[in-house]
Amino acid sequence: MAINRKTITNSPIELKKFRGREIYIKRDDLLDPEFSGNKARKFYYFLVNDFPKIKKVVGYGSNQSNAMFSLSVLAKKKRWKFEYYTDHISSYLKENPVGNYKNALANKMRLIVGEGEPKREDIEDKQTLFVDEGGRQMEARFGIRMLAQEIKLWQQANSINRLNIFLPSGTGTTALFLQKSLLEIDSRFQTKVYTVPCVGDIDYLRLQFSMLEESTLKYPSIVQPSKKYHFGKLYRESYKIWLELRDDMGIEFDMLYDPVGWLTLMENPKIFKESTLYIHQGGHLGNESMLMRYRRKYGEDI
Numbered sequence: 420m421a422i423n424r425k426t427i428t429n430s431p432i433e434l435k436k437f438r439g440r441e442i443y444i445k446r447d448d449l450l451d452p453e454f455s456g457n458k459a460r461k462f463y464y465f466l467v468n469d470f471p472k473i474k475k476v477v478g479y480g481s482n483q484s485n486a487m488f489s490l491s492v493l494a495k496k497k498r499w500k501f502e503y504y505t506d507h508i509s510s511y512l513k514e515n516p517v518g519n520y521k522n523a524l525a526n527k528m529r530l531i532v533g534e535g536e537p538k539r540e541d542i543e544d545k546q547t548l549f550v551d552e553g554g555r556q557m558e559a560r561f562g563i564r565m566l567a568q569e570i571k572l573w574q575q576a577n578s579i580n581r582l583n584i585f586l587p588s589g590t591g592t593t594a595l596f597l598q599k600s601l602l603e604i605d606s607r608f609q610t611k612v613y614t615v616p617c618v619g620d621i622d623y624l625r626l627q628f629s630m631l632e633e634s635t636l637k638y639p640s641i642v643q644p645s646k647k648y649h650f651g652k653l654y655r656e657s658y659k660i661w662l663e664l665r666d667d668m669g670i671e672f673d674m675l676y677d678p679v680g681w682l683t684l685m686e687n688p689k690i691f692k693e694s695t696l697y698i699h700q701g702g703h704l705g706n707e708s709m710l711m712r713y714r715r716k717y718g719e720d721i
């Protein structure tokens with residue numbers, strides 16, 4: 420399916436109810452069948468601008484990351500080569516490819532294993548574009564600003580004077596640029612972004628913010644989960660809330676970030692004092708392997 424400006428920049432906002440609370444959901448998972456979620460926002464700049472000299476894009480990170488898959492789609496659409504560095508890959512996954520890994524390979528990803536994290540200065544040249552892990556880069560501002568504009572227009576059209584937004588963070592790039600853009604868009608409507616760290620702790624997340632923005636006034640508010648969740652580990656309550664979200668709202672959320680997101684949001688009812696919007700940041704392809712792990716551990720009924 421061809422991507423044009425319209426399909427990529429207009430995801431619906433749905434009003435749902437969860438555990439008795441009304442909540443709006445921004446369905447960025449529905450942006451496009453292939454190029455969706457926050458990685459589509461982050462890489463939008465590369466998609467819509469011309470790079471006549473570029474022949475290859477290079478990235479690095481985990482072998483099941485959503486960013487890896489989205490980069491493979493970007494490369495396919497731009498007719499670029501795609502190389503991806505990862506620390507390690509299990510022989511099991513190699514023999515039984517699933518999820519983002521399988522789909523990125525189908526898009527002709529060349530995987531480079533165990534050579535360590537590549538450095539921008541070693542990779543980048545006139546023909547090669549280098550993208551940081553998880554798409555943490557200044558160019559992400561462009562696509563996330565469009566997300567902010569869509570939200571402001573919707574807020575205005577529905578006369579929602581004060582809005583709280585919630586989204587879980589990895590690198591924090593999406594939450595940071597979203598809050599910053601919302602503050603910079605001229606409007607009498609107030610919009611506050613809350614986020615929860617899913618990869619490191621609060622200090623890690625603040626450090627990530629500081630690499631992209633100096634002014635702490637433009638940072639989102641960080642809320643902390645009541646217990647420490649290790650990224651990628653399986654937790655009964657994560658699986659439980661994921662199933663509940665799926666069954667009650669008919670929406671499949673991501674299994675890495677969103678369970679911690681929803682658990683933490685539910686622990687902070689003060690956020691619901693204003694109209695609340697949750698950003699669905701995509702990632703359903705990655706669920707394939709997570710779901711296999713969860714089913715093996717807990718089954719379907721818990």
Ligand SMILES: *Cc1c(COP(=O)(O)O)cnc(C)c1O
Nearest residue numbers: 485588589590591592593701702
């Ligand atoms: C990448 C990703 C995140 C984290 O985004 P950051 O901008 O790195 O904070 C959250 N949810 C999903 C589904 C993702 O794919």
